[in-house]
Amino acid sequence: MKRPLLTLTALAAGSATLLGTGAQAATVPTVSSYITGNIENSATTDTGNQLSLGTFNTNVTTAFANDQGGVWDFDAGSTGSNLGAVNDLEFGTSQAFSVQLSISPGNISTGVAAGSGRTATSGSFVMGFGSTDPYTYTFGPILDSGDNVVAGAGVTQAGLVVVSRAGAPNSATVTANFSGGGSASDTFAIGGSNGGDDTFFGFVAPTGQTITSLVYDGSTFTNVDDFGFVTNVPEPSSLALLAAGGLLVLRRSSAQVARRRRG
Ligand SMILES: [Ca+2]
Numbered sequence: 001m002k003r004p005l006l007t008l009t010a011l012a013a014g015s016a017t018l019l020g021t022g023a024q025a026a027t028v029p030t031v032s033s034y035i036t037g038n039i040e041n042s043a044t045t046d047t048g049n050q051l052s053l054g055t056f057n058t059n060v061t062t063a064f065a066n067d068q069g070g071v072w073d074f075d076a077g078s079t080g081s082n083l084g085a086v087n088d089l090e091f092g093t094s095q096a097f098s099v100q101l102s103i104s105p106g107n108i109s110t111g112v113a114a115g116s117g118r119t120a121t122s123g124s125f126v127m128g129f130g131s132t133d134p135y136t137y138t139f140g141p142i143l144d145s146g147d148n149v150v151a152g153a154g155v156t157q158a159g160l161v162v163v164s165r166a167g168a169p170n171s172a173t174v175t176a177n178f179s180g181g182g183s184a185s186d187t188f189a190i191g192g193s194n195g196g197d198d199t200f201f202g203f204v205a206p207t208g209q210t211i212t213s214l215v216y217d218g219s220t221f222t223n224v225d226d227f228g229f230v231t232n233v234p235e236p237s238s239l240a241l242l243a244a245g246g247l248l249v250l251r252r253s254s255a256q257v258a259r260r261r262r263g
């Protein structure tokens with residue numbers, strides 16, 4: 001029995017190399033939702049491949065409960081030091097699955113205090129840029145708890161919040177790139193106030209496709225807080241339902257036995 005286990009470990013190590021993950025990425029937990037009361041605007045509305053903040057937050061909350069998504073709030077799992085540009089985001093109530101998020105260029109600070117003139121929308125910590133944008137957020141494959149790639153799985157919805165900055169109005173554009181080669185984009189004029197004009201951008205992939213990356217391109221330096229995603233991994237509950245169905249049959253038969261005994 002030991003030999004297959006060693007082979008699996010070797011395969012996992014080999015696939016990590018093939019995927020170009022290189023150095024060990026940090027693993028960070030996600031939470032179930034945005035704190036929508038702290039986010040003033042939704043740049044995107046429920047049209048085409050866009051999603052409003054309200055719809056996305058409902059979707060990601062449901063997805064988290066079903067082990068299918070999560071929100072990186074930059075606070076969970078952070079002590080305020082830079083987590084770096086490549087992280088494995090564990091998602092769902094059981095945090096069983098993960099997706100690797102790689103940010104380019106890599107001079108970015110994740111899980112750090114909000115910059116001067118900016119306020120976090122959740123907790124104290126945010127994602128801060130290290131230079132002029134654009135910044136690209138690329139999703140890797142979905143991995144299960146054993147770090148095996150879940151075949152055919154990917155991110156189907158994603159959204160981020162661009163934090164408003166005192167004295168620095170921002171013409172911000174966020175683009176979602178899809179696996180079929182298309183994209184969706186939206187531009188929004190964010191006012192120059194400290195935390196008073198935080199703006200959500202969210203997207204959903206066309207049916208049967210996934211979101212491969214998001215790109216933020218703005219006219220000013222600012223922070224992102226939070227960053228959420230929904231995947232199409234099969235619900236563990238669908239497997240649990242089969243087991244629960246089996247239990248139900250057992251319970252029914254014991255109930256019938258009990259009724260027969262009473263009768
Ligand atoms: Ca705000």
Ligand SMILES: [Ca+2]
Pocket residue numbers: 073074075120121122123124125126225226
């Ligand atoms: Ca935060």
